[in-house]
Amino acid sequence: MATLTLRGLRKSFGTTEVIKGIDLDIAEREFVVFVGPSGCGKSTLLRMIAGLEPITAGELRIDDKRVNEVGPADRGLAMVFQSYALYPHMTVRQNMGFALRLARVPKAERDRKVNEASRILQLDPYLERRPKDLSGGQRQRVAIGRAIVRDPKVFLFDEPLSNLDAALRGQMRIELSRLHEELNATMIYVTHDQIEAMTMAEKIVVLRAGEIEQVGSPLELYHHPINLFVAGFIGSPRMNMLAVKVVATNPSGTEVELASGARLIVPSSGGARVGDAVTLGIRPEALRPDPNGVLQGEVRLVEQLGGLTLLHVAAEGIDDMTVQIEGSNGTRMHQSVRLSVDTSACHLFDSSGLALAHLTRHPLLAA
Amino acid sequence: MSSATQETPGAIKAPGGFLVMPSVIVLLAWMIVPLVMTVWFSFQYYNLLAPETAGFAGLDNYEFLVTDPDFWVSLRNTLVLLSSVLVITVVLGTLLAVLFDQPFPGRNIARVLAISPFFIMPTVAALIWKNLMMHPIYGVFGAVAQAFGFEPVDWFAQFPLASVIAIVSWEWLPFALLILLTAVQSLDHEQREAARMDGAGVIAQFVFITLPHLSRAIGVVVMIETIFLLTVFAEIFVTTSGGPGNATTNLAFLIYARALLQFDIGGASAGGVVAIVLANIVAFFLVRSIARRLEV
Numbered sequence: 001m002a003t004l005t006l007r008g009l010r011k012s013f014g015t016t017e018v019i020k021g022i023d024l025d026i027a028e029r030e031f032v033v034f035v036g037p038s039g040c041g042k043s044t045l046l047r048m049i050a051g052l053e054p055i056t057a058g059e060l061r062i063d064d065k066r067v068n069e070v071g072p073a074d075r076g077l078a079m080v081f082q083s084y085a086l087y088p089h090m091t092v093r094q095n096m097g098f099a100l101r102l103a104r105v106p107k108a109e110r111d112r113k114v115n116e117a118s119r120i121l122q123l124d125p126y127l128e129r130r131p132k133d134l135s136g137g138q139r140q141r142v143a144i145g146r147a148i149v150r151d152p153k154v155f156l157f158d159e160p161l162s163n164l165d166a167a168l169r170g171q172m173r174i175e176l177s178r179l180h181e182e183l184n185a186t187m188i189y190v191t192h193d194q195i196e197a198m199t200m201a202e203k204i205v206v207l208r209a210g211e212i213e214q215v216g217s218p219l220e221l222y223h224h225p226i227n228l229f230v231a232g233f234i235g236s237p238r239m240n241m242l243a244v245k246v247v248a249t250n251p252s253g254t255e256v257e258l259a260s261g262a263r264l265i266v267p268s269s270g271g272a273r274v275g276d277a278v279t280l281g282i283r284p285e286a287l288r289p290d291p292n293g294v295l296q297g298e299v300r301l302v303e304q305l306g307g308l309t310l311l312h313v314a315a316e317g318i319d320d321m322t323v324q325i326e327g328s329n330g331t332r333m334h335q336s337v338r339l340s341v342d343t344s345a346c347h348l349f350d351s352s353g354l355a356l357a358h359l360t361r362h363p364l365l366a367a
Numbered sequence: 368m369s370s371a372t373q374e375t376p377g378a379i380k381a382p383g384g385f386l387v388m389p390s391v392i393v394l395l396a397w398m399i400v401p402l403v404m405t406v407w408f409s410f411q412y413y414n415l416l417a418p419e420t421a422g423f424a425g426l427d428n429y430e431f432l433v434t435d436p437d438f439w440v441s442l443r444n445t446l447v448l449l450s451s452v453l454v455i456t457v458v459l460g461t462l463l464a465v466l467f468d469q470p471f472p473g474r475n476i477a478r479v480l481a482i483s484p485f486f487i488m489p490t491v492a493a494l495i496w497k498n499l500m501m502h503p504i505y506g507v508f509g510a511v512a513q514a515f516g517f518e519p520v521d522w523f524a525q526f527p528l529a530s531v532i533a534i535v536s537w538e539w540l541p542f543a544l545l546i547l548l549t550a551v552q553s554l555d556h557e558q559r560e561a562a563r564m565d566g567a568g569v570i571a572q573f574v575f576i577t578l579p580h581l582s583r584a585i586g587v588v589v590m591i592e593t594i595f596l597l598t599v600f601a602e603i604f605v606t607t608s609g610g611p612g613n614a615t616t617n618l619a620f621l622i623y624a625r626a627l628l629q630f631d632i633g634g635a636s637a638g639g640v641v642a643i644v645l646a647n648i649v650a651f652f653l654v655r656s657i658a659r660r661l662e663v
């Protein structure tokens with residue numbers, strides 16, 4: 001339970017700058033997720049917060065106290081590593097109690113805390129085992145247990161679920177959310193995984209090449225991405241991007257002309273002027289087959305996921321426009337389809353990639 | 368059908384047995400013949416200087432051996448040499464391995480220098496130490512001592528066994544370092560970072576993370592060094608020839624002295640049998656305890 005304040009945080013390895021000035025506020029008990037493409041500096045930023053990587057410039061404050069010079073053990077944080085980093089020669093109980101043992105906590109209290117953590121994580125049957133005798137999910141829970149017993153102010157996770165299979169990942173996702181609820185702790189979580197980011201985060205921080213692109217709630221980023229990068233990064237399947245031309249601007253939005261000559265009015269406005277080339281972003285679920293639809297295309301591939309079906313349609317000069325529809329829909333390959341567009345869920349981006357502001361907030365975000 | 372499939376392995380077994388015969392015979396000849404001959408000679412009066420006293424000696428050679436004070440001294444020297452070199456190389460090797468794992472300028476050159484003694488053959492190493500380092504008049508140590516106004520130490524006269532231990536340790540330290548360095552480098556660095564987050568300082572990380580990680584490698588070093596250290600010979604032969612008196616005579620040197628200086632083949636063979644028994648006892652305990660650790 002702590003607040004974190006990052007001010008102008010920078011990190012260079014030799015002459016290459018990896019983190020290029022991060023400003024971020026993390027509130028008490030918040031669940032913050034860092035996402036971004038591989039190599040953008042998520043792990044580095046997390047390790048700087050943890051104290052494992054010295055901070056080149058800027059200031060890191062925990063509970064309003066500068067901690068740049070404080071060692072990793074004394075910042076009151078606990079970290080769960082991607083590789084789990086359990087101590088192989090110690091039992092589960094010793095692994096979880098190691099920090100307390102180093103802090104010379106009496107054995108009785110140590111055992112009490114380990115037992116408490118093992119109850120929360122359902123590790124009781126495994127306390128006397130070594131890590132190598134555990135499954136991946138159990139190891140992961142031990143790594144989390146090792147963090148819990150220290151009673152940290154902030155939990156740091158670096159892609160903790162990426163070594164698990166899909167089913168276990170789903171289960172651990174729920175357990176982590178439950179843990180966040182139960183422990184009332186601030187958590188910072190690094191991931192590649194769209195679903196993890198969307199489901200667990202209260203606040204997502206999108207990073208690119210060492211800089212923050214956008215910070216906001218999952219739905220905020222989904223419905224109001226501030227630029228092309230965030231729009232493309234958040235959401236799976238990806239947003240469809242079409243090159244279009246502005247033909248009119250009026251109070252109800254911006255009218256654009258597609259490659260086929262079809263016109264749409266998107267309820268966004270901004271600096272766009274008539275004649276500008278802009279990018280139209282359409283989420284896959286904003287497209288649906290409709291005999292009266294404005295778009296016309298040919299289905300190239302059908303991916304049936306059961307509950308959902310993804311159509312890959314060649315239309316408007318692009319080969320792979322993704323359309324997400326119900327699994328009960330019987331559209332087949334090579335069929336020609338017309339698609340209607342829910343323009344309220346469309347986005348426009350100017351030539352520099354910045355989004356034109358929506359005229360209205362998404363209903364779920366209006367409050 | 369089932370009987371046919373059951374018969375097949377039996378049918379294959381016989382030619383299989385024939386095919387391994389050559390290697391078995393070579394191995395037998397290689398190991399058993401010298402062993403049996405050593406045991407046989409150890410029960411014979413067989414002195415090249417006294418060919419008239421030949422024939423079965425019973426346990427006389429053994430009795431002569433165990434009542435010879437030289438034998439017990441050589442046994443002690445063997446074990447002192449073995450354990451001292453093991454302790455020195457493992458302790459220093461571990462510390463150096465951890466040191467060489469840290470980045471510092473010139474690390475690669477330092478590594479090569481530290482490992483290079485391993486490539487010097489024992490006789491040469493012993494000669495270098497005897498004449499260039501430890502010699503009271505020409506040696507480096509003597510020169511240093513004199514530069515500071517001390518009396519040079521005649522190492523091989525005053526501390527003969529310690530001097531031999533120093534030379535052998537110098538030869539074996541690179542081996543220990545090499546094995547332990549690779550082991551240190553294989554330590555998952557996230558584990559060390561986790562320990563740092565858990566509040567482990569440099570020493571606690573070493574004790575609780577690095578040392579347990581190294582235990583296997585240390586076991587391997589101890590096992591391999593033991594095999595070679597029980598039979599140290601060249602270093603002693605070149606530097607002290609077992610002396611002064613019997614101060615640096617180990618079992619291997621005693622056997623050599625018996626057989627080739629006193630021409631007492633029977634007595635030397637008895638010493639050889641004792642050496643075999645000793646090596647087996649050490650190996651038994653060592654291999655067992657280390658094999659158990661390797662399983663973990």
Ligand SMILES: Nc1ncnc2c1ncn2[C@@H]1O[C@H](COP(=O)(O)OP(=O)(O)OP(=O)(O)O)[C@@H](O)[C@H]1O
Nearest residue numbers: 013014018036037038039040041042043044045192
């Ligand atoms: N010790 C280091 N020395 C030099 N460069 C480094 C070092 N550690 C990381 N980098 C560089 O910093 C950049 C960010 O690395 P980082 O590990 O933070 O990426 P990431 O966002 O966690 O990526 P991934 O999602 O693949 O884990 C990378 O380009 C990487 O090459």
Ligand SMILES: [Mg+2]
Nearest residue numbers: 042043044158
């Ligand atoms: Mg990473």
